[in-house]
Amino acid sequence: MIGKALRGRGFLRFMMVLAMVFLYAPIISIIVYSFNESQLVTVWSRFSTKWYGALIQDEQILRAAKISLEVAIMSATGALMVGTLTGYILTRFTRFKGRTMFSGMVMAPLVMPEIIMGISMLLLFVGMEQLFGWPHRDVQTIVIAHITFSTAFVSVVVQSRLQGIDVSVEEAAMDLGARPVTVFFLITLPLMIPALVSGWLLAFSLSLDDLVITAFVSGPGSTTLPMVIFSKVRLGLNPEINALATVVILFIGLVSGIGAFKGAFKSLGSKDAVADDNAVPVPVTN
């Protein structure tokens, strides 16, 4: 019986708890110590919200946060459009010339070291600016770079949703005389809405979080929030950063939590939980 085969359950449970403590302890410690009054970040003195007060008066951080939000909204919207198309192409167009290369190019940013994507895109932008006088290095180059790497994530979510949609619904519409474009906008797109919502939210939080690629492609006037955080934490612990980190964790956690839970709750009812799980950030198919 399976019960016998799982006699090691106690060990599994132990590893599970250990992994969860490992994954969550750092996040919790940041949140707890952001309310520490002491300048010495890890020595608890007493509860205080003074670092949050300092935070909302920090011009540099507020400016960077505004730029980051702008970039995140624009790039998530761009990634949603490109990602929906690529997801649709990769699931519905099973054969066309260069398909393998296409899927490779779309999915490679999921694993490609960020430092490589950062330097290569920067050199492209510099070369293009020399040749065509466009683009200048500022918010627009960051947005282009972010769209390029987060499209893969949107595409994965869209693909797993599309695989769950019955093609016969689309066929029926076509049999009744609807043109492919009409079918896409009236049938396929509405059925994809949950995936589109989580795709946008995931792209948004990825963009808000990115440091390495952004550091390469940004210009002098476009310092994002992770860049400010990084320049401060390189010098060591900083209680104000703990407060900022707590705000960012709660904000991104909320945003991606909504995106991910939509997928998780849906799959609760279905038999095939994995195929339907929008939140899995790893490409299961090519």
Next chain:
Amino acid sequence: MKAATQLLCRLLPRQSRGWVIAGPYLWFLVFFLVPFVVVLKISLSTAEVAIPPYAPLFTFGDEGTLNLAMHFGNFAYIFSDPQYILAYLSSLHYAAGTAIITLMIGYPVAYAIATSKPNVRPMLLMLVIMPFWTSFLIRVYAWIGILKQNGLINNFLMSIGVIHEPLNILNNQFSIYVGMVYAYLPFMILPLYSNLEKMDHSLLEAASDLGAKPFRAFLSITLPLSLPGIVAGSLLVFIPAVGEYIIPTLLGGADTLTIGTVLWNEFFGNRDWPVASTVAVALIVLLVGPLMLLQHYQAKEGEKA
């Protein structure tokens, strides 16, 4: 299902299909593939005090001739300077070590999730994924407070009297490993889970009926069947970990050399774009094999699904 998809493809007029594909295809050609060509081009150039800071590869001579100045010195340079060789070796070492440790932690966790009751699986998976979606930079930063001299671990161990002097566990290899394993653990658990979850449990029952002990059954059935998951997970950890920059910078010591930190310093510190590009090209060459292997495995998994 497959026939239906093919029918759908045929129903779409060829031309409009082409237009639908062309847009995203062009985007990735221009912003993903061409950049690699540009990196290769710059790696064959030399640094100059100019804007941009490298010598042009093509110049036009007085009589309208096109001159091509290719310079392989950067490659000779990084292959002869021990600093770069060391950086490569230590990056490979950290990435491979991280893959092995995440496998040892991630396998039991993935197995535990895959064999838990179906109704708690989505929640357990969510718990694994959630940290991935909270800020990477901040999660790495949090370890400084945990590992430093008067950090949480040292304070705790000293207060209960286990140690009398703080342990040196920050800014060395150990802390880099902690950060890497921590950051990349979800990448290992997810592919392993999706592999183990699909496994046919009647095989284990059969083994047990034939008298195999649970551990024996695990070794001769579960482990071989989960090999694709192990390979996929290891590659998903290894590939991005080779180029990691943030973790060695924040948690490593001042003498930490990895490909990521060397590339960054050449680029931002020395402003030597050609050498930084050469380092990037060498890293890409290193990763071509693992990337193709990953693509191959995922294509196979995709066919099965």
